[in-house]
Amino acid sequence: MLNLVHLSVLAAVARHGSVTEAAKELHYSQPSVSHHLSRLEAATGVKLVQRVSRGIRLTPEGQLLANRAIEILGRVEAASNELAAQAGLQSGRVRLAANASALSTIVPKAAATLAAAHPGLELSLYDRHPVESLEMLRRGELDIALIFRHADAAVQDEGFRLVDVGGDSIYLISQQPDDSLANHRHSAWIGGCERCREELAAVCAEEGFTPRIGSYSDDMVVVQALVAAGAGVATLPGLALRAHRRPDIHATELTGFRRRIYAATYGDPPDPPAVAAVLAALTEAT
Incomplete structure (x- = not known):
């Protein structure tokens, strides 16, 4: 099953094209980012990232999921705002x-x-x-x-x-x-x-x-x-x-x-x- 933490990690990697930079943005360690990516690949059953000479890049399946992850995370933030706003616009x-x-x-x-x-x-x-x-x-x-x-x-x-x-x-x-x-x-x-x-x-x-x-x-x-x-x-x-x-x-x-x-x-x-x-x-x- 997909979870938001794994998706947020993939979205960060997609933005930066780097595990190191994604880890900095999320305040995670590099091994932690790699672990979340591995868990996400296991959950989806497809290869999402591949190693290249200067870091990593997303596979076509990884890019597809990253695009959806960005949209999902945006919707979650919007939902949080809506719930707060529902309480009398306070x-x-x-x-x-x-x-x-x-x-x-x-x-x-x-x-x-x-x-x-x-x-x-x-x-x-x-x-x-x-x-x-x-x-x-x-x-x-x-x-x-x-x-x-x-x-x-x-x-x-x-x-x-x-x-x-x-x-x-x-x-x-x-x-x-x-x-x-x-x-x-x-x-x-x-x-x-x-x-x-x-x-x-x-x-x-x-x-x-x-x-x-x-x-x-x-x-x-x-x-x-x-x-x-x-x-x-x-x-x-x-x-x-x-x-x-x-x-x-x-x-x-x-x-x-x-x-x-x-x-x-x-x-x-x-x-x-x-x-x-x-x-x-x-x-x-x-």
Whole structure:
């Protein structure tokens, strides 16, 4: 039978690729780590690790089990938090990830609301892009992922439950006032993360052109600095401009283009009380 101690050892070995480093993380001796791995192999009946010239590596079966172990351990931690939160929201922890613009605007306001209403509730925050957030959520490393979608994009994240917490306008960022997309068919553009570039492409496609991306940055401060320096034009959401706005750039709202902001959770409903409280605070904050 598998047990959580053996799985935690395998997960640590998978993270570090080393018995020595896994032992340091877990505060075990190296022989103890090796013993747990041997017990796990005996329990599963398959070879999970193999010796190589500079340590060990996981077999395909070992990697498969390690991936499941990480997810299981994350779920166990989430369950512990849920049990604590069930006791009247007097304690517990909710792990939330969001990208920089939301983490600079919506989340602090929601955190203040939670602190006033539920002072015993701990909110742990992570700065992550939507794709990474959803993967962490699936692995059980998060309780909530705050993500965005273009208003016309289909939401097809299997297994995730999405709460629509609000909308956000898209702006053209340029050096000229009262600018338009049509003026920048041949301009260099500044692109961000993969999902941001998809959104940019969708916006420009409505004007009949594909943006030529010359620079890449996910940082709203850097993007505005590059635009101000004449390195290109860009699009940014309204939340990013609320978080940081240079006085020497111009922002023109692109009417008809909006992104939706969703709070994603994973697993069967209903949400634990602590998670439900955070979702309510996020909705109020937008």
